[in-house]
Amino acid sequence: MTAGTLGPGERRRLIDALLRIDALSVRSTREACVTELQNTLSRPLEWERDERALHDVWGLAVACLGRPGGIQTLLDVVEFFDRGSHAFREARALADAVLPEPLLTTEERRLLAQLVQHLERQGLTLIQHAELVPAYQRAVGEFGPPPRPEVYDERHIVDVRLLIEQLEEAPLGPDGVAPLLRFVHELAGYAKAPVATAFAEWMTRFAERTGLGQDWRRLLTATEKRPALDNAQRAASLVFECRPDGADPDRLAVSARLERADGTVAMVRCDEEPEPVERLPALVEALLNRERGLLAAEPCELTIEFALPRDLLDLPCDQFVVTLGGVPRRLGIEYPVVLRSLDRMDEVWLWPKWRSKWNLLREGAGEARVHPVCEPGEYDGERLFAVLSDPEAVGLAMAYPPMDEGPGRVDEIWVAFETGVPIVVWCRKSRAPERFTEEARELCGSDPATLPRTVRRLRREAVLSQDRRQNRRPQTLPGGGALEDANDRDETEHLGMHLALLYDDADRVPEPYDRLRPPA
Template sequence: MRLRSTRDLCISVLERDLGHGLHLDRHEQAGHDVWGLVDACLDSPGGIHMLLEAVETFHRGSRSVRALRALVEELLPEPLLAGGERQELNQLVQALERQGLSPFQTAALPLLYQHAVGPVGPPLGLEVRGVRDIIEQLEEMPLRTDGVAPLLVFVNHLAGYARGATATAFGEWTIRFAERSGLSAERLRRLPRILEPAAPSLDPESDAYLVIECRPDGADPDRFEVTAWLQPAGRPAVMLHCDEEPLPPARLPALVEALLARDGRVVARENPELTIEFVLPRELLDQPFDQFKITIAGVRRRLGVEYPVVLRSMDRLRGGAPWHSWRAKWRRLRADPAGATVHRIAEPGGYDDELLFTLLSEPSSVGLAMAFPPGRGGTGRVDELWVGLQAGMPVAVWCRDGGASGRFADEVRALLESDLPSLPRKVRELRREAVLAQGAQVRAEAMAGQEAVAVGAGAVPGAGVEVRRTEEHVGSHLALLYDDADRFPEVYEPLRPPA
């Protein structure tokens, strides 16, 4: 390779076979130029083997080329991809990029990588600029403990982004590579795919779900391990946050604000409608999560006014309450909402446990409405809500504050007479009414003050104006447990010794 023209031709063949350009600095001196070419090939997966093939094309049978091949086979492992496979995969990636990746899909690429390498796999490199860089890093990784190449898992996930002929070509490439790797077609079909192609009938206006789980910390009962997922409609969840440091409840609003305002996967989600779900233990169910104050783009607002905010039972999702009756009642609610019933209880202790369980176990019973909050504490105390969870009811609504319980009966009657599947949005409307009522109260008090100043101390402030104080509006104190039995948030456990 003393002649520069020979080296130029070799580089041209290499870049064609690799499917991308080589990052190398050219030198006038032949030795330095060849050294730079070898370094660039060492940095590219399979590059040295492809360089050897290119050199053999021009110098087949040469003694020095045979010595070079023996050296490469001794020092370097066989590349995962053959030259043609790598070239075809690069072409598929280029076709996928021409189709365009949404901001959500781009932001989710590290998740696809993490699923491919597993929980103890090496972290993704800091200089990753796109799909091709991830593929190059995966190509140099050994097989997983289940005998599957991480690259195959990643490409199988990646096929969920593709459309039309590109999706078909990704599938065919995956099948061929799996067969060459000794992986059966049945085993390939069982590989999980995080992102499936969107079904043509998928409603683009359907909800995405931001799920936030607060798991009690065993060492400190006042702190919680917080995990957050984004679950686009009809697709598996994407983990957003999994912190091993337990947090006090007071720090939750800041975390929620960061997810909504600064996490690109949430901001650029494909589904514009977003429902926020808090998966909570019993001791947190009566906390006012919907009243969290968050500031986004300088505008302060209450979480439950902008988004439907619902609660989910951690005890049920994690196996502390029966699933079969829950799923049966949920199917009944979805199939026949008009025929579903919600039992109303005005005061705690109105039913003994056996009677209430029997009432709520009726097939048509799907919910419970309480004018009082559930009992506090995770000490095993049995209260009405716990009996309802054991009976499998997916819906519960209650008033957190006794001061607003007088209006609860009227408001909840209107809620329950409407379509039950629309409860999260109906409850959000009541929370909005509460904020509007607060604004009306402030304006009325200001107007009354102005009238008092104008006509003297004997004036009747705000005469003729009916004012309903915010703390008396049930919308500020309404909690909704709405447990969707069709969606099970994934369990993400922090790694613990000896992992």
């Protein structure tokens, strides 16, 4: 019940009844009541204090009417100071008559506020904060009221207490389960012992009081079942956006967000003090270690994406060595690691062709294919543009790095952007044309939509191949000396060790200036 839903006549009668209570009309006891009330509610009340009792109690009553169960909580506090008086009994009877019964008792509200406080002291990560709103939406259901905008602060941290207050007023589901109980059940999953145990005890007592009985967990689990999602709907990407600092282009402002195919976005690192480019592997390692448990809980395999400016696309991000759980390994052998282009994201006029080809790739229509280029100079800019302008050309695979400079060189990356090609694969170390022609068959012949995982497999094979070469004993010749194996001439010659993949998803393009906006 809010102040706006109570008629002016009823509000005046209620405030008059409160003023007749000695504990509120006398300033000293009123201050004691206010102090205890503020300690009992989940969030402190705010109103303009006044020396005059009428105005001060009026402001207090209006503030309480703006909170679920606020007036009832006030009366529970006042009862301790003015128990049994006729004025108190009259005010209580009037409140019961004009206000609906609150979902929570004063004691339940006080204990829940304490549990939330303990949970916040324990520490909620940015991902967990971003999960709170989807948890609220699951609790209220498809047609429930959306969370109020003020639940977010300027850092996009969610105010759990505001969500709980809104859930107190949400109608019961058809099965009789309170949305608040559903939300608290998910919230308790973030708690550690002994707070998790205290949450379980609170939920059990609340469920028994509201008639759900001892079997409330089974009822909650049964009604939480949702249609199964396919892999495309369950996919998730951890995107590191690296923008050069305007004052020093060798330093990067790095933000990171967890993007899901269902449209939910969780900021896990906001732009902070720009860092040197060489610090990027350490930032990635620190974030993965901090959020490892939650990232591992994603229902489908996680892809890691690096959104970079044009002149940083040569960074071997897949070869970053990170130590997770005490085990060092290359990032690209655990996760599919892909590059994304900030230049294409920033240039809106490139989007129509890009989205057209991405739709072809996503929908599996026609004969989407990756076009191989085995030698520098094989195509000039115009011929390459003509080849990639084919509507079914969704990718470009090169045996050499596109970043090399030289007279007459074609900027293959930019030609790909101009023609809307979302996929560019290249070898960071120039490859023999004959060998790449053979290797490119697998890349160009497989489903382009599976390229991130195909490339991840090649990176794993490269690590295993390197180990085999290091452990192989050289064959000795009859007169002494060793027989050199052509495959041992370069221990990192396997394609997977040098393979870069630009994989631009046109469905996930943050709008300018809206990159950090909380999910709707």
